[in-house]
Amino acid sequence: MMKKCPICDKTFREFEDIVEVEYKYYHEDCLEIVPIRYCAYNPNEDSEDSFIGQFDNDDKSWVSDMMDDGDFLEEKRFKVSFTNPLTASNPVESIDIFALDEDEAKERISSEYRQVLTVKLVN
Numbered sequence: 001m002m003k004k005c006p007i008c009d010k011t012f013r014e015f016e017d018i019v020e021v022e023y024k025y026y027h028e029d030c031l032e033i034v035p036i037r038y039c040a041y042n043p044n045e046d047s048e049d050s051f052i053g054q055f056d057n058d059d060k061s062w063v064s065d066m067m068d069d070g071d072f073l074e075e076k077r078f079k080v081s082f083t084n085p086l087t088a089s090n091p092v093e094s095i096d097i098f099a100l101d102e103d104e105a106k107e108r109i110s111s112e113y114r115q116v117l118t119v120k121l122v123n
C-alpha cells in the first residue's frame with residue numbers, strides 16, 4: 001500500500017520534499033516547522049577545536065533567570081536624560097537602561113551626539 005501524508009492525506013510523489021518525524025513521513029510544506037537547536041562554536045579557536053556543543057531555545061534567557069543570586073553582577077535601571085549638542089533645537093530626550101551604577105549608565109549613553117544631563121535610579 002502506498003504511503004500518504006497524515007496532514008493532507010495525499011499519496012507521496014517521487015520528488016516531493018518530505019521529512020521523517022517519529023518514524024512517520026510528512027510533506028515538509030504540510031508542517032509548521034520551528035528551528036530550535038543551535039550549534040555553538042568558539043570563534044577564537046581553529047575550526048577543529050571550535051565546536052562547543054548544541055543548545056535549544058529553552059537554554060537561552062537572561063542571566064538572572066538561569067543563575068542563582070550571587071553568581072552574577074546585579075544591574076539597576078537608570079533613566080538617563082540627554083541632549084544632542086549638534087542640533088539647533090537641542091531637545092531633551094531620555095532613555096532607560098540597565099547598568100551597574102550611575103557612572104556606567106552615563107558612560108554607555110554619552111557620545112558626540114548625546115550630552116548627558118542627568119542620571120536617575122528607577123525603581
Ligand SMILES: [Zn+2]
Pocket residue numbers: 005006007008009010026027030
Ligand atoms: Zn502533505
